[in-house]
Amino acid sequence: MVNQKIITLVTGGNRGMGLEIVRELAQHGQQVLLGARDLAKGQAAAATLQQENLDVTAVALDVTNPDSVSQAAAEIKQTYGYLTVLINNAGAVFDARQLPSEVDQSKLRADFDLNYFGLIDVTQKLLPLLKLAEQAKIINISSMMGSLTEALNPESAVSRAIAVGYQSAKAAANMFTVQLAKELQRAGLPVTVNAIDPGMVATHFGGVTPEMAQKMGANPVAAGVARTVELATDFTNLATGTFSNSDGPVAW
Numbered sequence: 001m002v003n004q005k006i007i008t009l010v011t012g013g014n015r016g017m018g019l020e021i022v023r024e025l026a027q028h029g030q031q032v033l034l035g036a037r038d039l040a041k042g043q044a045a046a047a048t049l050q051q052e053n054l055d056v057t058a059v060a061l062d063v064t065n066p067d068s069v070s071q072a073a074a075e076i077k078q079t080y081g082y083l084t085v086l087i088n089n090a091g092a093v094f095d096a097r098q099l100p101s102e103v104d105q106s107k108l109r110a111d112f113d114l115n116y117f118g119l120i121d122v123t124q125k126l127l128p129l130l131k132l133a134e135q136a137k138i139i140n141i142s143s144m145m146g147s148l149t150e151a152l153n154p155e156s157a158v159s160r161a162i163a164v165g166y167q168s169a170k171a172a173a174n175m176f177t178v179q180l181a182k183e184l185q186r187a188g189l190p191v192t193v194n195a196i197d198p199g200m201v202a203t204h205f206g207g208v209t210p211e212m213a214q215k216m217g218a219n220p221v222a223a224g225v226a227r228t229v230e231l232a233t234d235f236t237n238l239a240t241g242t243f244s245n246s247d248g249p250v251a252w
């Protein structure tokens, strides 16, 4: 069990699943820092949660801007001194439906800047603070779209999806999850690193409206964040290097 106050940072916390994760973890009594690349949007989102009497503070954090990431890490260090839970949630797809034979390099780079390099920059800069917590957790919001096994499974919806840049960036982030988990475990550090597949969720992800996404079969946001909230609040679960969703383990 953890006796310290739990300090949690959620990237991309101003809307979609990030906002719901912030809300539910604050409802569990965690002190939640709502990361937003546009601080005004972050403060507006935090204000709605503060009206629900939740302990939430907005932090400016553009995960693709190294100075912004350094600044956020410095602010958290100065105000709190440590971090217990890092949820790398910020993400987007830039190459939906572009054929692998034709996809623009610029879209591929945008996919990787946000979903891979940004995630790693945030993780590396927050790691010193996570190491100062009694028990810390890094949770990477991945996707079944990054599963090579599902992409090759004709029964899976993933086998019909085409977004090679986004899918590759999520697969690469999964490998980072595994490698960092092993490194920290070998070093005997109390920091777990796990990847989550939220399923298909009704948000603005992919440029649609939540209503459109729901008509296409997407789940409600509360269902999409359920596994993340479960993992972020269970300090008896010390599993590391896993990829799971609400149904259990997901094939890499």
Ligand SMILES: NC(=O)c1ccc[n+]([C@@H]2O[C@H](COP(=O)([O-])OP(=O)(O)OC[C@H]3O[C@@H](n4cnc5c(N)ncnc54)[C@H](OP(=O)(O)O)[C@@H]3O)[C@@H](O)[C@H]2O)c1
Residues within 6 Å of the ligand: 011, 012, 013, 014, 015, 016, 017, 018, 036, 037, 038, 041, 061, 062, 063, 064, 065, 088, 089, 090, 091, 092, 114, 118, 141, 142, 143, 144, 197, 198, 199, 200, 201, 202, 203, 204, 205, 206, 218
């Ligand atoms: N929805 C799905 O079906 C689904 C399925 C599998 C995995 N996922 C993953 O789940 C995560 C959350 O997605 P969502 O559905 O909640 O999408 P969303 O509603 O589009 O929210 C994405 C969030 O990421 C933020 N963001 C984008 N670029 C950023 C940057 N450079 N720095 C910081 N924040 C940035 C957005 O901020 P702005 O408001 O400023 O744009 C927004 O807060 C993503 O990692 C996504 O890949 C989603």
